[in-house]
Amino acid sequence: MIALIPSALLGELTKAILPYFPSLQFILDATTIAMRLLPAIIGLAVAMQFGRSTLEAGTIAIATYVGSGAIRIEEGAFLMAGIGDVITAGVTAALSTFLVMQLTPRLKTYTVLVLPMTVIVIAGGIGSFLLTYISQITTYIGSIIMTMTELQPVVMGILIAMAFSLIIVSPISTVGIATAISLSGVAAGAANLGVVAAGFGLAIAGWQMNATGTSIAHFLGSPKIQMANFIRRPVMMLPVLANAAILGALAGILKIEGTPISAGFGVSGLIGPINALHLMPGGFALFNVLLVIVLFGMIPIALGIFFFKLFNRTPLIRPEHYRLDFE
Numbered sequence: 570m571i572a573l574i575p576s577a578l579l580g581e582l583t584k585a586i587l588p589y590f591p592s593l594q595f596i597l598d599a600t601t602i603a604m605r606l607l608p609a610i611i612g613l614a615v616a617m618q619f620g621r622s623t624l625e626a627g628t629i630a631i632a633t634y635v636g637s638g639a640i641r642i643e644e645g646a647f648l649m650a651g652i653g654d655v656i657t658a659g660v661t662a663a664l665s666t667f668l669v670m671q672l673t674p675r676l677k678t679y680t681v682l683v684l685p686m687t688v689i690v691i692a693g694g695i696g697s698f699l700l701t702y703i704s705q706i707t708t709y710i711g712s713i714i715m716t717m718t719e720l721q722p723v724v725m726g727i728l729i730a731m732a733f734s735l736i737i738v739s740p741i742s743t744v745g746i747a748t749a750i751s752l753s754g755v756a757a758g759a760a761n762l763g764v765v766a767a768g769f770g771l772a773i774a775g776w777q778m779n780a781t782g783t784s785i786a787h788f789l790g791s792p793k794i795q796m797a798n799f800i801r802r803p804v805m806m807l808p809v810l811a812n813a814a815i816l817g818a819l820a821g822i823l824k825i826e827g828t829p830i831s832a833g834f835g836v837s838g839l840i841g842p843i844n845a846l847h848l849m850p851g852g853f854a855l856f857n858v859l860l861v862i863v864l865f866g867m868i869p870i871a872l873g874i875f876f877f878k879l880f881n882r883t884p885l886i887r888p889e890h891y892r893l894d895f896e
Contacts, residue, residue, distance in 0.1 A: 572652075573744060573830050576604035585847055604830070605649045607748075608637035608658040615662040621669060624681060629665040632689045636661030636696015638704065654704045655749040661696030668692055711750035718756040722821035729756055730763030730817025731810050733833070737767045737792050738799040738806065743833030750829075757827030758845060759820040764835035765869050766813035767792040767806075773873040774808060775891030783893055788836055798891060805890045808876035815872055819864060836865055 583597045612633025616626035634640070637653030668688045676683050718725040737743050743764060746752075752760060768788030775795075776784050786794060798805060819825070831844035842865045849857045880886040 572603050572605075572607040572610045573748075576600040576830065580604075585853060605639060605652055606634075607652040607655070608639050608661075609634040611637075611655070611658045612662040612665060615659075615666055616669075619666055619670070621666070624684065625669045625673065628685045628688045629662060629669060631685070632665040632692040633658050633662040633696070635689060635693030636665075636700065638697070638700040652748065654700055654707065655745050656707055657696055657700045657703045659745075660699060660703065661692055664695060665692040707749050708751065711752060714750065714752065714756055715754065718754065718759075718821075722755050722824070723818050724821070726755060726759035726817035726819075726821030727814045728817070729759040730766065730813040730820065733760040733763035734767040734770075734809050734813035735806060737764045737833070737835070738771070738795050740796065744830065745833075747832035748829045752827075752829050752832050754826050755821060755824055757829060757832035758825035759817040760832040761827045761835060761841040761845070762816035762820050762825065762864070762869075763813040764792070764833060765841065765865055766816050766872070767809050768835045768837070769869040770809040770812045770873040770876070771795050771891060773870070774805070774877045774886070775888065775893065777888045778892040790837060792835075794893060795891065798893070802890055804885050807885065808873070808880045811876045811880075812869060812872040816864070816869060819868070823860070823864070825864065841865060 579596055580600050583593050583600070587593055587597065609630045612630035613626055615633075616629040621629065634653075637655075637658035639650055639653030639658075640647050641650040642648070665688050668691060669684065672684055672687065673680055714725070714729070718729070733743055733746075736746060743760070747757060747760060765788070768791075771792050772784045772787035775787075783794075795805075825845050826848040827841065827844050828848075831840050834840040836842060842861045845865070846853050846857055846861050849860075851857055877886070881888070
């Protein structure tokens with residue numbers, strides 16, 4: 570999120586107004602650089618999860634960046650090649666952390682000399698070797714999804730929106746999945762609306778049981794705060810899935826598009842709506858703005874209320890299923 574949010578939130582907006590304010594080019598450059606450092610941030614985050622020291626965390630971050638494919642060499646020059654392959658970065662980060670945990674107790678006073686070069690060369694090298702094969706698989710999966718979305722935009726819109734409404738409350742990262750398979754176009758738009766359905770749907774379902782701030786955090790923050798409830802009772806997602814299905818169909822019908830980065834954010838930071846607007850014919854025209862407000866706000870809220878009341882009449886869904894206790 571650290572690497573992706575600045576670009577997702579400011580990048581497309583800056584592109585839209587850059588012709589009128591050329592001095593804002595620095596914002597676009599800065600957020601692009603931040604986004605392309607994603608593999609290093611992945612490595613750093615994994616290292617912090619395992620409580621590694623500054624030396625070890627830096628080593629893991631560098632090794633992850635090396636193995637991710639984010640840098641390519643052309644005519645002796647090192648060039649940033651986007652954000653690399655997210656899945657390869659995750660694999661490299663895991664391998665780097667494993668090596669660090671195995672080597673550190675054995676190296677002792679030689680740690681600062683031996684650990685960085687060993688982990689960077691071995692883990693980074695293995696990541697670079699696996700990059701071709703992993704990226705081929707993820708690219709193939711992404712191309713299948715994109716092709717099927719072009720052939721059946723409504724059906725695939727429904728399926729993708731429902732899938733992402735579930736992924737957003739699971740331990741899996743929606744942004745990670747979307748960037749790994751380069752989800753874009755209508756597929757990304759449907760995925761984004763699936764996250765929107767989860768955000769508003771879960772906020773509405775738990776409104777009676779949770780504080781106002783907690784409820785708002787579902788869509789301005791992340792629906793992932795319901796992960797524990799989802800794992801205990803997956804059936805709680807039925808109203809959300811119904812909501813997501815309709816929004817996904819609308820994405821296919823209205824050709825709502827997105828990017829690999831915006832696909833997993835929903836309305837958080839207005840990243841999804843801003844990117845959808847930027848990709849619409851006519852851009853930030855009044856009709857497009859009104860359409861996005863309706864599609865990303867009014868419809869999911871109305872559907873959230875309707876489907877929660879509908880399913881609440883059955884024994885499957887109760888407001889207490891959505892209670893959050895942070896103590």
